[in-house]
Amino acid sequence: MKVIELHRSVTASNDADAEELRRQMKERGTLLINLMSSPGSGKTTLLSRTISDLKEELSIAVMEADIESAVDAERIEALGARAIQVHTDGMCHMDAGMTRTGLEAMGVESIDLAFLENVGNLICPAEFDTGAGKNVMILSIPEGDDKPLKYPLMFETSDALVITKKDAMPYFDFDEEACRARVKRLNPDIRIFTVSAKTGEGMKEWENWLKEETAAWKE
Ligand SMILES: Nc1nc2c(ncn2[C@@H]2O[C@H](COP(=O)(O)OP(=O)(O)O)[C@@H](O)[C@H]2O)c(=O)[nH]1
Numbered sequence: 411m412k413v414i415e416l417h418r419s420v421t422a423s424n425d426a427d428a429e430e431l432r433r434q435m436k437e438r439g440t441l442l443i444n445l446m447s448s449p450g451s452g453k454t455t456l457l458s459r460t461i462s463d464l465k466e467e468l469s470i471a472v473m474e475a476d477i478e479s480a481v482d483a484e485r486i487e488a489l490g491a492r493a494i495q496v497h498t499d500g501m502c503h504m505d506a507g508m509t510r511t512g513l514e515a516m517g518v519e520s521i522d523l524a525f526l527e528n529v530g531n532l533i534c535p536a537e538f539d540t541g542a543g544k545n546v547m548i549l550s551i552p553e554g555d556d557k558p559l560k561y562p563l564m565f566e567t568s569d570a571l572v573i574t575k576k577d578a579m580p581y582f583d584f585d586e587e588a589c590r591a592r593v594k595r596l597n598p599d600i601r602i603f604t605v606s607a608k609t610g611e612g613m614k615e616w617e618n619w620l621k622e623e624t625a626a627w628k629e
């Protein structure tokens with residue numbers, strides 16, 4: 411398992427770095443998706459199931475960003491997918507320069523779809539453009555339907571929202587309609603999927619969206 415230590419980028423403009431990385435990834439034909447959420451919302455589990463379902467159709471790689479450990483990258487590598495673990499030197503987010511260094515260490519040649527599993531929290535990752543082609547956030551049902559009210563920026567900057575742990579719906583008073591309406595008020599164009607990576611419910615719609623976006627990125 412490859413583990414690398416990253417440090418905050420020293421360049422003047424993260425936004426310019428991000429634009430440049432996005433342009434290069436477009437040229438290479440690799441769609442990078444920045445996946446953001448709270449810790450424990452089900453990012454690695456969603457990615458694992460997605461890789462298992464799509465591995466015949468798409469070549470997928472995952473960059474796992476955390477403060478410590480390599481457990482997530484090990485879970486992904488066990489599925490036979492390319493993975494790298496990056497450590498963020500205590501930082502609560504990835505910036506574009508760190509993302510570029512991680513991608514170079516992992517290698518994206520012949521990769522159609524690369525995920526960056528960002529550091530778990532609903533605040534800092536939304537403030538830094540990583541250079542990803544698409545931003546996706548996860549909200550799990552146990553976290554509650556009020557999160558769009560408390561952390562609006564992440565919902566505003568995401569192209570898609572995946573509501574996870576649908577199988578847990580009976581145990582929580584999560585109002586899915588109210589949640590969707592709150593998210594749409596913040597971001598009318600966002601795509602919203604409700605899935606259970608445990609039972610597989612809703613996974614097809616999410617995976618079809620990934621296939622469409624991956625194909626569109628190569629055009
Ligand atoms: N019931 C249920 N639990 C899930 C589901 N997805 C993930 N989990 C559990 O949620 C916990 C955190 O999952 P993980 O994928 O590690 O979250 P991450 O920290 O966002 O990467 C684990 O105990 C998972 O088994 C799901 O669809 N349903």
Ligand SMILES: [Mg+2]
Pocket residue numbers: 453454455482527
């Ligand atoms: Mg994880």
